[in-house]
Amino acid sequence: MEPFEQVEILLVEDNPLDAELTVRALKKGGLANRLLWLKDGEQALDYLFRRGAYAERDDVPPRLVLLDLKMPRVDGIEVLKTIKQDERTRRIPVVIMTSSQEERDVAQSYDMGANSYVVKPVDFGAFADLARQAGFYWLAINRSPTG
Amino acid sequence: MLRRIASSIRYKIVMVVLATTTAALLVAGTAMVIYDLRTYQQSRETDLSTQAEILARASAPALAFNDPKSAHEYLALLKVRPEIAAAAIYNASGKVFAAYQRAGEPSGNLPALPEFEGARVAGNTIAFYKRIIGNNEILGTVYLRGDYRLLGRLTDYLGILGAVLALSLGVALLILAWLQTTITKPILGISQLAREVMEKRDFSLRARKTTQDEIGYLVDAINDMLAEVGRRQEALEASNVSLGREMTERARVEEQLRQLNVELEQRVDARTAQLEAANQELESFSYSVSHDLRAPVRAIIGFSRMLAEEHDLQLDAEAQRLLGIVQSEAHRMGALIDDLLAFSRLGRQAMQITDIDMTQLARSSYESLAQHQPGNNVDFRLGALPRARGDRTLIGQVWLNLLSNALKFSATREKPCIEVSGISDEAEHVYFVRDNGVGFDPRYQSKLYGVFQRLHDSSEFPGTGVGLALVQRIVTRHGGRVWADSKLNEGATFYFTLPKSA
Numbered sequence: 001m002e003p004f005e006q007v008e009i010l011l012v013e014d015n016p017l018d019a020e021l022t023v024r025a026l027k028k029g030g031l032a033n034r035l036l037w038l039k040d041g042e043q044a045l046d047y048l049f050r051r052g053a054y055a056e057r058d059d060v061p062p063r064l065v066l067l068d069l070k071m072p073r074v075d076g077i078e079v080l081k082t083i084k085q086d087e088r089t090r091r092i093p094v095v096i097m098t099s100s101q102e103e104r105d106v107a108q109s110y111d112m113g114a115n116s117y118v119v120k121p122v123d124f125g126a127f128a129d130l131a132r133q134a135g136f137y138w139l140a141i142n143r144s145p146t147g
Numbered sequence: 148m149l150r151r152i153a154s155s156i157r158y159k160i161v162m163v164v165l166a167t168t169t170a171a172l173l174v175a176g177t178a179m180v181i182y183d184l185r186t187y188q189q190s191r192e193t194d195l196s197t198q199a200e201i202l203a204r205a206s207a208p209a210l211a212f213n214d215p216k217s218a219h220e221y222l223a224l225l226k227v228r229p230e231i232a233a234a235a236i237y238n239a240s241g242k243v244f245a246a247y248q249r250a251g252e253p254s255g256n257l258p259a260l261p262e263f264e265g266a267r268v269a270g271n272t273i274a275f276y277k278r279i280i281g282n283n284e285i286l287g288t289v290y291l292r293g294d295y296r297l298l299g300r301l302t303d304y305l306g307i308l309g310a311v312l313a314l315s316l317g318v319a320l321l322i323l324a325w326l327q328t329t330i331t332k333p334i335l336g337i338s339q340l341a342r343e344v345m346e347k348r349d350f351s352l353r354a355r356k357t358t359q360d361e362i363g364y365l366v367d368a369i370n371d372m373l374a375e376v377g378r379r380q381e382a383l384e385a386s387n388v389s390l391g392r393e394m395t396e397r398a399r400v401e402e403q404l405r406q407l408n409v410e411l412e413q414r415v416d417a418r419t420a421q422l423e424a425a426n427q428e429l430e431s432f433s434y435s436v437s438h439d440l441r442a443p444v445r446a447i448i449g450f451s452r453m454l455a456e457e458h459d460l461q462l463d464a465e466a467q468r469l470l471g472i473v474q475s476e477a478h479r480m481g482a483l484i485d486d487l488l489a490f491s492r493l494g495r496q497a498m499q500i501t502d503i504d505m506t507q508l509a510r511s512s513y514e515s516l517a518q519h520q521p522g523n524n525v526d527f528r529l530g531a532l533p534r535a536r537g538d539r540t541l542i543g544q545v546w547l548n549l550l551s552n553a554l555k556f557s558a559t560r561e562k563p564c565i566e567v568s569g570i571s572d573e574a575e576h577v578y579f580v581r582d583n584g585v586g587f588d589p590r591y592q593s594k595l596y597g598v599f600q601r602l603h604d605s606s607e608f609p610g611t612g613v614g615l616a617l618v619q620r621i622v623t624r625h626g627g628r629v630w631a632d633s634k635l636n637e638g639a640t641f642y643f644t645l646p647k648s649a
Contacts, residue, residue, distance in 0.1 A: 015442055015446075017442070017443075017445075017446040017449070017450070018442060018445065018446070021445065021446070021449040021450075024449075024453065099441045099442055099445075101488075120441070120445065121445075122441050122444050122445050122448060122477075122478075122481030122484070122485075123445075123448060123478060123481065124445065124448045124449035124452045124453075125452070127445065127449065
């Protein structure tokens with residue numbers, strides 16, 4: 001995928017295996033055409049705020065951010081907080097996708113303004129369904145804010 | 148003076164003595180005086196009477212023979228009796244025949260006519276008339292007059308009485324002086340002592356015993372009383388002191404107790420903090436388990452599936468079988484992790500006790516299970532269950548596990564039947580889930596509740612073996628019990644109780 005094409009889905013996930021599974025699942029649903037995968041929170045923020053390596057990209061926000069929580073250096077909650085507190089990025093739908101079922105994480109994510117919280121199941125079949133459904137919902141059914 | 152007498156024993160006693168003495172003397176004196184005077188009177192009368200008699204007889208012949216000279220001589224003999232003041236003999240016609248006067252006596256002081264026989268008292272003289280009788284005819288009358296000093300005697304006596312009274316007064320004063328030492332002084336001593344004791348509140352003072360009589364006894368009694376009071380007071384003071392000591396001791400002990408309590412509280416707080424820290428550790432442990440363990444398992448499952456799906460042409464039957472094993476075991480591992488997590492989370496959470504409609508909870512648990520296993524013609528019978536108090540989520544878990552087991556183990560039957568019911572007694576509610584499935588060997592009952600323990604082959608009936616362990620843990624936490632009944636191939640009944648007061 002071209003780095004400067006319009007990104008529909010921004011996948012922020014540090015585990016490459018999980019990332020591959022997610023991409024495959026989304027591919028199956030035809031949702032992975034314009035997907036960008038970034039490996040950590042810092043890169044994600046750089047991208048969203050058009051800094052560093054991404055300073056030159058078009059000023060068009062992604063339509064959906066799939067965010068993992070547990071990442072080294074800048075973790076998911078940090079990224080979420082930063083996205084939701086900045087006027088420029090506040091409206092981007094952010095779906096937390098994580099292995100953690102801990103109530104604590106769910107609560108905190110919603111407190112920080114997550115639009116949705118999804119738990120990655122162990123079973124791949126279920127995982128694939130889930131990713132597809134979520135992607136479909138947020139891209140096709142849900143009405144994104146303009147701009 | 149009366150007041151003075153009333154306030155002093157001494158004067159009272161003196162008065163008593165005086166009064167008694169005076170009364171006694173007066174009574175005695177009066178009696179004696181009266182007696183004496185009467186005797187005097189009688190003796191004078193008798194005397195005159197006798198004298199008159201003698202004179203009468205002596206002068207009878209003189210009268211009879213009309214011999215006044217002899218009569219005169221006889222009368223003159225009266226000279227020897229100085230107490231006779233005058234005498235006279237009257238003849239029968241009442242004329243003076245002969246007379247006699249004591250020396251110094253005023254003359255002519257004779258009655259004109261004789262009177263009747265007997266004595267006559269007049270002032271300080273007593274007169275006596277006696278008839279002279281001779282030859283049975285009255286010849287004349289004798290007249291005697293003597294001194295009669297009744298009044299004088301009386302006054303004499305009164306004088307004596309007065310003198311005696313005065314004397315007795317003196318004696319009474321002497322007695323008083325004597326009383327001082329023997330009676331009033333000791334008594335005064337006692338009352339003085341009493342005043343001193345009362346004023347100084349000093350119970351060590353004692354009265355001095357000077358006599359052996361009742362007063363001495365009183366002194367002894369008072370001294371004993373003082374000694375007793377002194378002892379009591381000492382005992383009281385001693386007990387006061389020991390009480391005071393006890394109070395300080397008690398205060399000290401109370402302070403110690405308070406200190407200990409504070410320490411205890413501190414220790415409890417420290418222990419609680421420790422426990423909370425341990426809990427925290429456990430939480431983060433299971434958190435990392437839930438997160439970090441799952442990821443590789445997900446990868447194994449996912450990639451082996453991809454392998455199977457996308458490279459099935461390059462895999463022969465055996466390779467596919469092997470891959471299948473890898474997948475199913477990975478699935479099992481995932482289920483184990485999930486169950487383990489659920490099991491550990493159970494211990495960490497605090498229970499929220501509420502009132503639970505057990506019938507509704509059992510029904511909804513069954514329905515959520517039935518959703519995932521459609522197409523089964525299970526005969527599900529749900530009786531009216533007594534309401535219970537407990538944590539809704541956890542009890543829901545119990546129902547889920549028991550019903551899931553019932554469904555699982557009766558799924559092989561043609562007509563699976565599951566019955567749920569419950570009753571209450573005084574102390575607890577009892578619920579059961581009965582199925583007509585394959586049952587289990589009752590000999591291995593104790594192994595039912597071990598974590599990951601299974602009495603059935605996993606190829607026949609899938610499961611990790613944590614379900615019942617979870618049920619037991621939850622029910623035990625609520626204060627209830629779990630047990631089961633079964634016969635191989637004749638189904639199983641699982642019972643659990645919940646106490647009425649949770």
